[in-house]
Amino acid sequence: MADLDTNARKHIKDSNFGLPDERKYPIEDIDHARNALARVAQHGTKAEQEEVRRNVERKYPSLKHD
Numbered sequence: 413m414a415d416l417d418t419n420a421r422k423h424i425k426d427s428n429f430g431l432p433d434e435r436k437y438p439i440e441d442i443d444h445a446r447n448a449l450a451r452v453a454q455h456g457t458k459a460e461q462e463e464v465r466r467n468v469e470r471k472y473p474s475l476k477h478d
Contacts, residue, residue, distance in 0.1 A: 413443035428471075430464030437464050445472050 416424075416438060430437030430448040437448035437456075445468045452464040469476045 413441075413447060430467050431460060432467070436460075439464075439468055439471060442472055442475070445475060449475070 421435075421438065424435075424438055424440055426432040426435060428438060428440040429435050430439050430445075430452060437452055439445040439448050448464055449468055452461050456464065465477060
């Protein structure tokens with residue numbers, strides 16, 4: 413997974429974040445999506461976890477949680 417510097421992060425579309433309104437938990441590639449799921453599980457509220465999971469599964473169906 414490549415590190416995101418500030419400039420690169422500014423150029424990510426809102427739709428490539430697990431929480432697009434807050435621009436939190438980038439999911440622009442599958443590695444970042446997996447990391448977003450792990451981080452929100454550690455630090456996010458239940459509602460944030462559900463929203464990130466929904467957005468990740470919409471973008472990467474292969475990560476769908478059964």
